Amino acid sequence: MPTTATSLTVPVSGLSATDDRGVTGYLITESATPPSATASGWSSTAPASFTFSGEGAKTAYAWAKDAAGNVSAAKTATVTITLPDVAPPMISAFSMPASSSSLTVSISGLAATDNVGVTGYIVTESPAVPVLSAPGWSSSAPSSFTFSGTGVKTAYAWARDAAGNVSAYKSATVTISESDLIVPIITFSAPTANYVYGPKITVSVSASDNVAVRKMELYLDGVLKLTVNSNAIKTSLSMNKGVHVIMVKAYDTSNNVSSSSKTVNRFY
Ligand SMILES: [Ca+2]
Ligand SMILES: [Ca+2]
């Protein structure tokens, strides 16, 4: 027999026996115990192959018998059988956060198991089985995945083994929000009138945004007077008699900026 094999059925070459009256049967077993002459499996010609019960280092015992039922001593052959890996890996864990404000989303707990060993991981946006030549395969589990666009997206995680078997996928769905393009809205509460009296006037302005207001600025006649890291300004401004422009700028967390101004006239 060959010393190694990749199948449970191993070819047998050169099994022969002699007997004073003539060999009537041949048998190969996996047991060192001599078979009885009436055991099943005896063949009148030398078998061309033998099928083992499993893989690993194996010993085959060849026997011959004559018409009188005398069974020979065994001659042995050893073979190491390594069956090809046909069992694909299995993804045991794959999760991503339910929502993200970025196309690149973190992956938590991508793990896979295999009967032999996992040799590659890939995350795709398609439930179609990835080809082994796909550029995204990596030997370790990725820690993030970058989606192609915004919206409700599904990521599919796969694993492969050295024999090229690809697992079934495990998927995760992420809602990716559009980037913020909406400017804040500014509301003047004070001053309410376009004419004011006295050297100090109260200014009260607030801003709202679809996401969040990060910063507000207050200008008097183009000069920055106050910056707050909030969505409201409540202060007082000193001004000389005459016409003045009060301007407020509001910035959101994406740095979208809006401005609103009020022209007032101090009478005395
Ligand atoms: Ca004999
Ligand atoms: Ca496998």
Ligand SMILES: [Ca+2]
């Ligand atoms: Ca906004």
